[in-house]
Amino acid sequence: SAVISQKPSRDICQRGTSLTIQCQVDSQVTMMFWYRQQPGQSLTLIATANQGSEATYESGFVIDKFPISRPNLTFSTLTVSNMSPEDSSIYLCSVQPTWDSHRETQYFGPGTRLLVL
Amino acid sequence: AQSVSQHNHHVILSEAASLELGCNYSYGGTVNLFWYVQYPGQHLQLLLKYFSGDPLVKGIKGFEAEFIKSKFSFNLRKPSVQWSDTAEYFCAGGYNKLIFGAGTRLAVHP
Numbered sequence: 001s002a003v004i005s006q007k008p009s010r011d012i013c014q015r016g017t018s019l020t021i022q023c024q025v026d027s028q029v030t031m032m033f034w035y036r037q038q039p040g041q042s043l044t045l046i047a048t049a050n051q052g053s054e055a056t057y058e059s060g061f062v063i064d065k066f067p068i069s070r071p072n073l074t075f076s077t078l079t080v081s082n083m084s085p086e087d088s089s090i091y092l093c094s095v096q097p098t099w100d101s102h103r104e105t106q107y108f109g110p111g112t113r114l115l116v117l
Numbered sequence: 118a119q120s121v122s123q124h125n126h127h128v129i130l131s132e133a134a135s136l137e138l139g140c141n142y143s144y145g146g147t148v149n150l151f152w153y154v155q156y157p158g159q160h161l162q163l164l165l166k167y168f169s170g171d172p173l174v175k176g177i178k179g180f181e182a183e184f185i186k187s188k189f190s191f192n193l194r195k196p197s198v199q200w201s202d203t204a205e206y207f208c209a210g211g212y213n214k215l216i217f218g219a220g221t222r223l224a225v226h227p
Contacts, residue, residue, distance in 0.1 A: 031213065042207060043161075043217040058214070092161065096213075102168050104149050104212055110160040 002027050002097045004109035012115045013083055020079045021112045023093030028073040030103065031096040034066070037111070038089045046091075049076040083116045090114070119143065121210045123218035130198050130225050138193040138221050140182075140208035147212045150191040152182055156204045164206070167191060178202070198225050 003026040013019050023032065032049040047057040047068055055068035070076040080087050090113050094106040124139035142150060152164040165176025172184040182193045191208060203225045208218040 033215075042219045043209075043215075045214055045216075048213070094215075102149075102166060104168070105151070105163065105166055106215055107163060108153070108161040 002029065002095060002099075002107055004093065004095060004107060006091075006093060006109040006112050008112060009110065010113040010115075012117060015084050015116055017083055018079055018081045019083065019114060020077050021091055021093075021114075023076045023078070023109055025074045025095050025097075027097060027099070029095040029097045030073075032070060032076045033094045033106065034068060034076070034078045035092045035094060035108075036089045037092060043092065046078070049078075049093075080114065083114075085116045088114055088116045119211065119216055121208055121216045121218040123206075123208050123221050125221045126219065128221055128223045130223070132200055132225055132227055133197050134225075136193070136195040136198045136202070136223070138206055138208075138223070140191045140193065140218055141189050142191065142208075142210045143189060148184075148186075149210060149212055150182075150184060151209045151215070152176065152180070152191075152193050153207045153209060154204045155207070161207070164193070198223075200225050200227050 005024045007022045034046040035043045037043045045058050046061045047055040049055050049068050049070040051070045067079045090111045092111045093109045120143045122141050150167045153161045154164050155161050165174050167174045167184045175181045180195050206221045209215045
């Protein structure tokens with residue numbers, strides 16, 4: 001299976017600052033996604049990271065707040081901008097690897113636990 | 118609107134008890150359904166998935182799930198749980214964009 005890593009694994013940030021989270025996969029994947037898991041809640045899709053073009057955001061999420069980059073088929077970043085305590089969550093990337101016969105299967109990274117003070 | 122709902126938020130079982138966690142979905146089009154598990158301190162792992170074909174799918178660690186189209190359900194089962202099955206279980210569905218249920222926290226007591 002694909003090895004997915006995220007950096008940082010956790011961080012404590014001050015309000016008003018920004019944090020960039022990296023997601024690296026050890027093999028090429030077709031699709032990459034970013035999710036948020038707020039404390040005690042389930043996962044919510046933030047956006048689909050498109051290689052070579054702008055990300056596709058879900059309702060309630062905007063590019064100014066969560067800019068995303070995907071420069072190649074194995075790497076993506078999510079920035080949480082102008083943070084407030086409400087942004088305290090676990091942020092996860094997921095991928096659809098090319099090796100899975102069911103192309104829509106998603107595999108998740110370990111997550112980045114963010115606390116905003 | 119598309120949705121995935123899980124009936125049980127917290128389940129407590131003794132070892133060797135049987136497990137069934139409910140999941141219902143509500144959306145049209147292609148039905149792709151998944152169960153993920155998150156063990157304490159670990160990341161989300163795929164337990165099993167259903168895309169088409171045999172409605173009874175088997176996953177890792179002795180888990181299985183049955184897709185019942187008439188009931189819009191995809192319940193997770195295990196005949197005999199172990200202490201190591203203590204985790205949070207998420208049902209999810211969708212095509213590319215996954216919609217997750219609220220999750221079920223399972224505690225298995227020795």
